[in-house]
Every structure is written in structure tokens, then in C-alpha cells.
Amino acid sequence: MFSLDSILVLFLLFNSARCLSIGENSAARSLTTQTTSPSTSAVSVALGGVTYVNKGIVGFGLIPSNFTDSLGDTLGGIGSGIAFKQATWKSLSNGSYTGTLVVHPDRGYNVISTVDYRSRQHEIDFVFTPYNGTDDLDFESAQTTLQLTYVDTILQFDRGGGNTSGLDALAVRAAENGFPTVAVADPEMPIANETYQHLTIDAEGLIAASDGSYWVSDEYGPYVYHFSANGSLIQTIQPPEAFLPLDSNGDLNFTSVVNPTTGRAGNTGFEGLTLDAENDILYAMLQAATIQDGGDDDDTSLYTRMVAYDIANATVTPPTMVGEWVVPLPVSTSKSKTRKCSEIHFVSENVFFALSRDGNGNGAGTSSSDTTSKYKQADLFSIANATNIAGSKFDDPSNPVAPGGVLDDSVTPATYVSFVNYIDDDQLARFGLHNGGDEDSTLVNEKWESLALAPVNDPANPDDYFLFTASDNDFLTEDGISIGVPYNAGVNVDNQFLVFQVTLPSVSPGTIQQAIGI
Template identity: 25%
Template sequence: MTSKIWLASLVSVGVLSGCTTNSATTSTTGFVDSFPSEGSELPYSVLRNDLIDGKTNRPFEIRNGGFGSAMVANPNQANQFYALTDRGPNANYNGGYGKGKSFPVASYTPRIGLFEVDAGGKVTMVKSILLKRPNGSLISGLPNTSALGGTGETPYHADGSPVLMDDSKPHDKTTNPIKLDDYGLDGEGLVALKDGTFWVSDEYGPHIVHFDSNGVEIGRINAFKDDSRNVYHLPAVFAHRRANRGMEGLAITPDETTLVGIMQSTLQNPDKAAQKSDLTRIVTVNLTTGKTEQYLYRQENNENSNSDISALTTNKFLVIERDGAFLLGGPGGDSKAKPNAQKHVYRIDLTTGTPLSSISLSDSVKRDDSHGLMIEGLTLEQFAMKNGWDALSDRGVKPVNKALVVDMVKATSYPHDKMEGLWVIDDHHLGVLNDDDFATWSTKGKLEQKLLDNTTVDSNKLYIIKADLMGN
């Protein structure tokens, strides 16, 4: 396949360039040492301000914003980083066409922002890169069809009407159906290469999509064998992602040969009963050969979220693990304050975990085409839930070791519910970014302003933490 040959040659260029986390051309001295301890807000514009807040009954702002789903260093300039939006402002909604999402800006195009930090800690936007199909047309954030991982989410406008192929005409299943988009992305993971291209992982397929420097798709990886767009494939088990909890983090090894993705939460493997657990999966994809490998990660609590991953070395990575709580209560007010909110960054080492391909098969250990490695007829998710991690270890399957690097609540009194971006600046400085959800929230399907406490509107904020990232 021509695209595979092209991709392999591109990777070779990246390897020859010798990319490492410290290879950027501008010194970090001058912005990390003087960065404000309380963090620095990212700029935003207003997408719309005509909707009525479901709690206050007053107009509120939907902001753009939203640059918090992932974060990565600009490998060519040390005081710059890229940040990713997800599918756009949205909220759970149950309308006349089934359960789904309200998209108050249904035409929103997911995008990558390039930001710069000056010597005083101020963050400015350098440019915004809109994501596009291979033909150059803009993608949307609308859900995929079921053949490519869609979970039946119906997209609605803010007024409760369905998003249609032609909104000027009545709904008709045949001639004017509900609008879905097989190029639509709910982006959550981001990699920036030295050649200016990007890889984005998402929560829909999950898909991992390669974009050129202008945001045009040039390659794709997912678990769907019949998708002709694919350069390589993920193991089929990843198609069992939990709705809205797909491949939340994406990194690349310093030599730019291997993508490393982490799922947000436990897979629905084989069904929803398995998803409320503490087992998540890490997958590596060699960009030269397409070979994949899987490892397990053990969360501190069931249904936590692994929200980003960033490379330190070929085998060592930083991983976000968080809950969904607000330190100060968020939209729920003071009564919902959670002083023990978990917003942690861990260091992991893949060499300490068991590569799942190394497990020998037997009468009780088999590999299923759809559900992956199975023990006694149970998926790994089921086996760990039923028998515990010690029993899994007795079978030779161990998760990666992890060590706490930063507790953001203790370090910064971190007020946000979501912590989704990591920027490895150097061996002793880490950037952390929250997702502000475009400053929107919803209660029982009604949109409202997203607050951190009784008065403070959530916004994207960069924090820079001094820590021993390498563990030396």
C-alpha cells in the first residue's frame, strides 16, 4: 500500500532527526522559573452567548476555549505547546430521537492550537489548525456511524431538534436523515512530530489519525478491519471502548517510531458489566511495521480516568490518573466540595508490565479475535473483577509499575474536575492543563455555565510544576 510506504519513510525522517523531549531550540530558562504559581489562563473567544443558563435563567457564554483535551510540547520551540479540543461543546440529552448529545454549536470543527508562554508567564495563541478530511474539507465533532464505533448517540441542536443532513428540511430517515460523520472526531490525545505533522487519538472509534501540518488527514489507525482509510490496525478489543471513554491519551517514543496510547477507563469487554473496574489498557503501535503490543494499568479506584500520557524515554512515561470531583464543589456548590479529589501524575515503566503477546496459550488461556486474551473463558477485565489482581498476577499477567510524581491538589489546590494535558518541558518541569468543556455544564440535560465554585467560571489554565520527572 502506497500510504504505508510513505508513512514508513516519514518515520525514518523523524528518527534521523533525533527527537527527544529536550531537543527544542529555545531554552526553557526565562519562563519556567518566573511562571505564576496560581497558573496562567489561556485566551478564548466566545462561540455564542444567546442561550439561557438552566440554573440562573440568564444568558451565558459558550467559549472557545476547549483547548484542554490534550497537550504536548512543540518539539521545535521550548516555550511553545500544542493543545487539542474535543468534539466541541456538548451535553447529555435525551430527545425524541433517542439518547444522545446536545451540540449547541453543531458546526464546530475540532482543532489544534499552538500556544506560547512569555517570560512573565502569559499564554498567547500563535495559531489554530482546523482538522480536515483527506480532501481538505472540514471535519465535525459529530458521532460516527455504528460500523466505525458509533454507540448510537443522536446529535441534537440546543433547541432539542435533531441535527440533520439538511436542517432546513423536515427529518426523513431516507432523504434527510440524522447527520453522522465518519470523519468526526472526539479528540483526546495529541502527538506533535518534528516534521510538523500530528497524531490525534479520540473517544469515538477509538481512531488514531495522522494529520499534516495544515490539519489535513494523511493516515489512520483503528480497530475496524473494513475501514479502507487505515494504514495499520489496533487490536480488535479496542473497539469495545466504553462510550465517551476512549483513547484519552497518546504519546510517541523519543525516536518517533512508536505510538503509545492509553484508554481512559475499563473497556466494555465483553459487555457493560465489565466497565466499572480499575483495569485500563495501554497499546503500542510501531509506525514502521504496524506491530502492536498491549499492557495493563491498574487504577487507584474503580472508574477513574487516565487522561493523558507523555513520553520520558522509550519505556518510561507520565500518566494522568484522576477522578471527576471538584475540589471546591464546582457546579454542585459548596455541598459537593471534595477535599480529597484525586488529580495525580504517575510515572510508569512499560518494562515492568507483562506484554500480553508474551502469555502462553493453554486449555484455560486462549485468544479471542474480538475480546483478546481470555482466562478460564473470561476477558481480562472480567477475570480481574471476579478474582482480583493477585490472581491475574498468578497467571503471569502483571500491570505496569507506577510511582506518584505530582499530586496537583496538594501542589496547587487544583480546582478543576478535569486534568487532561501534560507537557514535559524538561526533566524537572511539567506543564499541566485542564479541560474547561468550553465553559459549559449541564444538569438534567439543561445547559448552564460551568463553575468551579459559586462564582468562578472554569477556563483553560496552564500550570507549571517543578518535580523530579525521571525519578533519578
């Protein structure tokens, strides 16, 4: 294991910002369990008559587990959502790339209990130098491929300038002034009828819009929040009633501790958020099935739902729901357990990435079984032939689309295929990483939850893109600070980043460029 000092030396390089002081469902089931090998050669998959290629890992970087943000809190959980800040991606003449990543943590260090962690996003500058060689790099050298430099933190506020919070949603605030009923909590007064309570956000998805604003998806609601560039809440999107956590009396109960009677299960809200920038269509996807669709059991949580909203004139006209589809989740053949989806990313018309994973890896535990991941992949799915159920009877929770995990005969799900494998041993070894074994800084992290695409800009490979992905380390460090209070989580888990190179022939010219503002 390398010392923190050696890691920080690498982390400080190129510091240009502030100086750091530190198909059919049966087909989908079989495809999602295959492995992408051999790792030393490109791996191809077909979807909708198009061949997509994974060329493997080309970059790795990290931020140390005990690094603190400008507010004095431990910088962690930042893999929950990432996006390229508009107009920052640049190709350099020496073959490197620079830019700024906007990263969003979830609800803070909550291993013991939820805390009053204020919603925020961070800006991180990077210098990326792709490594395409076949020789294995040592761990220290691998980090030179993606140099990361912390820049700043922006807090996000409730309407009227009130604070946001990561505390469990123990109360409900009624709809008013164009905003829907929302989940709230107050650290001093967790009672539903108080005049003010903090808006609770467990952020899991992030979109950097062309006007400088940001869209953030949330697990508590599940909702999508629209924030201005300075962090002020602009508007809130509430999905159909079938998504909302309702108790047996039909009342909203947003807590993540106890599952509702219908709607999203606890901690499986809108994990996925992405944007079709050309058409201004925002997509959000649940991490797993709703309760009425089998989401109360991993064995029956086989289908999740994705919704789409037209946000072309969002600041003038409220977003309009224009689509809803059923998406199958990959299933382990050995244990028949569903791999929940932690992120989605728009690729081209009807085609998306889906990041699904198990719960093993660095941060999951110290036993061999906990540290050995079985499934971590950025797969592809298409809704080209899927049934659009928006506005149908299935938006009423009394009409499940997949009761007990059995899909309604009238509905065709998205077509799902296996694609980018995060835990290929040979690929990991090229960057000094490993899957399974000792829980150290070179062990691949447990929770990968974000995706971002940028063009390679190679005339010889015009369809090639870099797929950036980051992990949520759950703020795990032995030297942490949570809302001003020191803590020791008993383990150090760095914030890891990986970059893959992929060929995406279906992408229309300019689509990704427009999405990131270049």
C-alpha cells in the same frame, strides 16, 4: 474574585503574535492512595531502582472562559491534549522560557447534547518565568509566571477534504482506500447508508511529530488519526478487535451514549497518547477498562490497556502494532472507585506518566463535595516487567484479560506508583489557588487531561524537567459561542494551566529535546 478586565491585562502581556481583542498490583493499590506531603519540600518516589523527585508547582496561567478563537467559537476544552510545537522551546538569559503550545479541544460545548463542532487545534505562545519561592503569591501575580497568548486555529479535515464533527457517532463508514471502518455522523442525514457523512472525532490526545504532522487520539473509535500540518487526514490507526465497541451481534456501534457489549466503554476511549521520539513508537491508552475487562462498572474497571505502534515510516508503511500491556488504575480506598486515566506521557524506556483524577473541582458543581477534589495526580508506571499481550488471545473480545476486574493469572500488569499531586493545599496556596470551597476563578479545575515535558537546562540539575499540564474546562462560560450560537453555561470556568518541576534521572540525554525538536 478578580475582574475579567484585570485577567485580560495579564493575558495580553508579551503578545508577540496577534493582538487579543479580549510493581505488583497489591503494591500499586497502596501507593496510589498516599498523599505527597509535606508540600514545601521535594517529594521522592522509587520505580525500577530509580528515584524520581517532584519539586512542586513553579508556574500557573489561564485563558479566560469567554475568549473566542479565530473562527468565532469559544476557545475551551483545550486541556484535552497539549504538545510543544516543534523547535519553539527556548531558554532566555533572564531565567524565563518561551515557546508555543499546540492545544487540542475535544468535541465542543456538549453539556446539553453533542454538536457539529469541527475538530481543530490552537497555537498559543507563552512566556514562562518559574517561581520557586516559598511565599504565597496572590492570584493575579501568580498568572505572571505563565503568560499565554493566543495565535491561531487550524481546522482538521476528513480524507478528501470533508468536515469533521463532534456529533455523536450514529453511523459507520465502511473500510476503503486503505482506511479502516470509522465512526461518522451527519447533522442533516444521520443515516448509515448516505454517500457522505462527517467523520466524528472526540479528540483527547495530541502528538506534534518532527515532520510537522500531528497524531490525535479519539474516544469514539477508539482510533488514532494522523493529520498533516495543514489539517488534512493522512491515515487512521485502528486497534485490535478487543478495543472496538461491538454490539451483541458483533457489529460496530460507535455511539458514546450507550455502552457496547464488548470493547471500550462510552467516553473512555484513547484518552492517553504519547511518543517515544527516539524510536518512533507511538503509545495509546484507554481511559478505563474495556467492557469485557470490567469496564461497565467503576468498581471492577481496575485495569486498562495500552498499545504501541511503530510509526518510523508511517507515510510509506502503515503503522505496525508492536506491543500491548495491562496497566492498573489507582483506586480510592474510601469508596473503592477507580480513578480513570486522562493522559499518558513517555518518560524513558518502559516508563510513563499517567494522569488520573476524580470528577470534583471547578466546573463539577457548587456543593462543597463537588468542589473538593480527592485525587488529581501525574503518577508513574513501568512496563519493564509487564506481559506484552500483543497478538495474544486477549485481542479477541471473547477472551477478556480481566473479567469482572480480576486479572488473568498469566498476565503481569505494569508497576504503578504515586508521584505528582495536583491538589496539595500548600502548593496551590503558593499560586493563589485552593481546593474545595467556593466555586470561583481561584478554585482548581475539575478536569486535568494533558501533559508535556520540556528541559529546565540547568547545569546544576541536569535531570530536571518542567511538566506542563492543562485542564479541560468543558467550554463552561456565561458568555459563550458554540458554532455561531450564543450560550450561557451558568458558570465561568477558565482554561487553567499548571507547571511542575520534576527530576527524571531515567531520561536519556536528548530524548525530550528530540521530542520537542530542540
